[in-house]
Amino acid sequence: MRAVDLIRKKRDAAELSREEIEFLISGTTHDRIPDYQIAAFLMAVVWRGMTRAELAALTEAMLHSGSVLDWSALPAAKVDKHSTGGVGDKTSLVIAPIVAAAGLYVPMISGRGLGHTGGTLDKLESIPGFNVNLRLDEFRRVLETCRCALIGQTPEIAPADKKLYALRDVTATVESPYLITGSIMSKKMAEGIDALVLDVKTGDGAFMKKQEDAEHLAELMVETGTRMGKKVVALITDMEQPLGRKVGNALEVEECVEILNGNGPGDLRGLCLELSAWMFLLGGSVKSVAEGRELAGEMIASGRARDTFREVIRLQGGDVRIVDDPGRLPRARHTARVDAPRAGCVTAIHCEKVGVASMLLGGGREKKEDSVDPSVGLVLEKKIGDPVKAGENLCTVHYNLDSRLVHAMRLLSESFEIGDHAPPAAPLVRKIIGAGEMA
């Protein structure tokens, strides 16, 4: 088999066999195929796409390029949630404790933020002492003890993805829904889970701006996971404005604690309950989504989810006192406010701009190599539909350095649109894909 022939086949829109895809991925992992051939292949995939069979073969080949975790000794289902990324998207920190508190296992391997979107690892690391870089044996110990564990990518998991992602990043081949599916699903399947709930974001603050693109990606991921024998469902959710009110790493942890305390913004709480409910349903804890929502609500109301959050922080070396005293989280030295230019009603919040503003303040990464400042970010004082008076504060900015403040403030001013009438309320969950008769 020669790589050039397989590139030609894909270029000419023919279907590659499972063996051919395995040849390419194994050759990638073990450096038997040069980068330039892989790069040409990736661009051909961006062009031609993949059939469902090719995509399942790609995902399995990537999955088996490394270790697949085995939790078969654990006495309950292993479930996880994955989000395609957004602004203020902090549900993992709430959901993992809720679901674990109710008896399922959540072996969650997450990523870092890039560009306008945040990442779970950065949020967790704003908790003083929290260690996301556990070895697999430590990961196992935490998971066995408190039924959830929250870590970053390890070298053992899907090394083919690491190699491919690095190439995609420099060859403008990141955006292919097929390559995204292979990347996400191979890593998630390597967690050794039984079921996966996908939160596929759409709207201005998401990677998939158009709902049809989000639905296409969701369908690919659901079908790929299902072909691999897992229970998978995808929720297409709204990212036209930031989720919750807080954007920025420590600020988002603070908001998660609010939710676990039974408080916090309704949209964030609602989505956390919804995602948890689906995890319960797929994991076999409940018989309906409604029952799942109820169970998730109980985990919050009883304080059991908050206890589990404390426990996982403790087991991963973090300062548990932040749960009862969020003032112990890093906090920026200065605040500034964005004044409403007129009275009326917030009709839109340009979500990507809000994300970029947070990044400019130091809360996110422009390039992968950048470090983040855990303390900075912003608090939306008004969200879509809220009435405002002229001069009222729309958004509180938490910052340390002046250097890019002006730029960030300008973006935030531009983000808020104020009109005369509140727009009709948009549902947070726009569509559910892959539920079949379960819903």
Added chain:
Amino acid sequence: MRAVDLIRKKRDAAELSREEIEFLISGTTHDRIPDYQIAAFLMAVVWRGMTRAELAALTEAMLHSGSVLDWSALPAAKVDKHSTGGVGDKTSLVIAPIVAAAGLYVPMISGRGLGHTGGTLDKLESIPGFNVNLRLDEFRRVLETCRCALIGQTPEIAPADKKLYALRDVTATVESPYLITGSIMSKKMAEGIDALVLDVKTGDGAFMKKQEDAEHLAELMVETGTRMGKKVVALITDMEQPLGRKVGNALEVEECVEILNGNGPGDLRGLCLELSAWMFLLGGSVKSVAEGRELAGEMIASGRARDTFREVIRLQGGDVRIVDDPGRLPRARHTARVDAPRAGCVTAIHCEKVGVASMLLGGGREKKEDSVDPSVGLVLEKKIGDPVKAGENLCTVHYNLDSRLVHAMRLLSESFEIGDHAPPAAPLVRKIIGAGEMA
């Protein structure tokens, strides 16, 4: 400027600026852009194509990656012919002496054969002693002395093409008409010529099987050359059967001598006269193609073209005696014949199969690294339209080794189709592109 942004732009079908294309080509030539980014860009070009402005910028950037020869001191126009390659396509060896004998200069830089097609350099090297690897100062001396010189690629000419071609070859990006145009036209323009006649082959034995593809390529090359201030015309010519009767390196040289002696097959002679006529017209020697044909015919009839052929062989170190005694050319030890299975009329000769048969005998290259046997090949005893008797010889095979003879003989048997009626005669020149009011 970042290569990844330019790849993305091409991927999204946007037009690159001249500066952006220069950045890519200069980065390629000087190894500032890694191969994997160039490979992804090449596949994006295969996908999206290029605008005429992009293509001219690409060709100029490739041209200026190396030296452009300067013949301004020479007292007549410099013209060349380029063929996209076929089977039995040996016109260069006839045309260069014809055109030089009439007073124009032909600084011809040619290539080697690959796959089913032959190459001018391989044919020339079947002349004992003939040296195609001249340095540029030797090339200049030969050209000044006999007005034509026939050499191979030098490191000074379009080094970007060398790099790009090596990558295209292993990334299944050879076939793009845009990349073909950039490659051919940059090398031809580097010859420092005033005018170029393109022989774009179409049909079973050509790279462009479909006439519309050949016409598209021809239009791209003509427009690119014209944008660069050169006179360029393209003849779309038939390659549904081998040109002439002989295929194989020494055999083809022998057939060229036949033409220069005023003999040889009519199709080959006709195409040589036609291409020479256009070179005369573009070079300003004549006022019409008809006049050009006449002039070319005179160069043959007077023996002056043959004298020039002798002269260029001598100047490039070859054995001039082959012109008067072609028996001095390398000759295979054995011959075999392909018998007609029935009586009738030859209705088709599958040209690519004939080319592959010659390659299998050792006359061509399967891979670039292969060497060729100058003596082997085949002589078509019958061509399309010829009547045949059952058992009559269709084709004489000249071979040295038995190893792949059976395979080659089977291909040749399959190549000939015999029917009851002769097909209508097909014109050799199907279309002329870029002639404008000249024709």
